[in-house]
Amino acid sequence: MSRKDLFSRALSAAPGRLHFAAHSHHLWPDAGFEGQVQAWEDAARHADRKWDHIFGEVIPEAQAHVARELGLPDPNTITFSSNTHDFLLRIFSGVERSPVRILSTDGEFHSFRRQAQRWEEAGQAVVDRVPLEPFATFAHRFLEAARAGGHDWIVVSHVFFRTGQAFEALDQLANLARPEGPWVLIDGYHGFMARPTDLSAIADRVFYTAGVYKYAMSGEGGCFLHAPDGFCPRPVATGWFAEFGDLAGPPGGVGHRTDGGRFWGATFDVSALYRFNAARWALDAEGLTTPRISAHADALAIAFQKAVHDGKAGRLIEADILNPVTPGESARARFLALRHPEAGSWQKALMASNVVTDVRDDVIRFGFGLYQNAEDLDGLIRACAAL
Structure with missing residues (x-):
């Protein structure tokens, strides 16, 4: 085929x-070329009103594509950024404890690996890392460490970037997640559109981040976060895009959107979302x-x-x-x-x-x-x- x-x-x-x-x-x-051209043409056509079009049509369409792919019940839990590192910083900023106690693995991608090491150096985090090998016992060992408690944040890949092995016990891990902690983040970069992934049963308890660079065939700059309601409601690292919508917060304080938009950053190049939407159109048209x-x-x-x-x-x-x-x-x-x-x-x-x-x-x-x-x-x- x-x-x-x-x-x-x-x-x-x-x-x-x-x-x-x-x-x-x-x-x-x-189709990605066509999407890129459309991004330019829309910028020329709408000029100062471009962002009305982007937030009114382009982003909702991209959110809908992601939600359908992952079985998410509400597209509004999805936020976009240029890279997943942005989302790591925003989630970390919302933990109301220092140092932040993190459980992860020795096989995470460099964006988390490097940042976690730097947080440790700065005394801002304590990180427990479960070795991937031997992989036959990894899921058991990781869940055992997670169930032992004492962590604010649990970070694990769905599919590990170096070895291609998969962590399949997402539902068991999700059962441990609580709004007061621990929060669970699934790095889905090598799972999104590579393998059928249905998060419908756990979407209310886990964060999930991925991007369109790889199997979504749309290049860099189009990463996203699914954020469950009630988890990390007021990230400290917050962008001005999060000021628009249904806001909540203390009187006279900084308001945050109540949906996934609380993790919005600021102005970014949205051409990747045009390419992503165009690629999905092409794939859908061909079945x-x-x-x-x-x-x-x-x-x-x-x-x-x-x-x-x-x-x-x-x-x-x-x-x-x-x-x-x-x-x-x-x-x-x-x-x-x-x-x-x-x-x-x-x-x-x-x-x-x-x-x-x-x-x-x-x-x-x-x-x-x-x-x-x-x-x-x-x-x-x-x-x-x-x-």
Whole structure:
């Protein structure tokens, strides 16, 4: 079910390239170009009244797309920003205790990893980190640490960015969340539109953050936060966009919106939301749901995994596949993560052959998507065999 026709601009821009990093910088569909042009045209057409149009039409449409994808009952719990780091700062600012007691893992993405370390250095946080390995026991160990109590904030990835392994006990973790603490934040960056995700049963208790950079195919600048009602009602780090709407707060004090808009920041480039809306239009028009796209990506990943096991991909047979594909499994990344001491040199050699993958420490990652077909996969296998 390869749909190269939807990516003609990106593919024709580098016709000799084999791009197997759909989990990293996903190629943009042609619809993204149309969305970008629409953003410019709307700015020219509406001029000083542009933000009325953006908050009246563009943002509500993007909120609706996210809510449908995640099974969220109310699109108004969703706020957008240029990056997820903004949301980390705003949630952290709302904890009325110092130092903030945080439970997390040793496998979180750099935006949280670095910030958490800096909070610790400054004496603003105490962070307990549960090791991912051995992953077979991770969920049990993490839940055990969460149930032990004593934390204000629990932060964990749905799908871990480095290894592609998934944390599936979201409902059990959500049962521990309370408005007075702990708050639970799910980092869904490698889950959103990569795997079917239904938050309807836990939306009233967990924060969820992700973005449109990867599997939503819409580039940087379009991150979002789902914020449950009653949790962190008055973040200290607050932007002026949060002044508009149904406000609550002390008399004469700073008011905050009562929906997810309490986490709004300030002026930002909304062109990513135009690209996202346009990409969703295109996918919807073609009936390309997340399960259908995932099935295509899984078929490619399974074929590549078999080639690795059979020795057809050369030295990759020496690597440890951290997240092997199991047919029908839904809770996993849309990439294969292979660990080997020479992962970095393999990635560089493939790049020199115009085959794009990426590497995290000693893990090389191969991402699969709509714009790849069996012929592309054969090219990847040949390139790997030549390492």
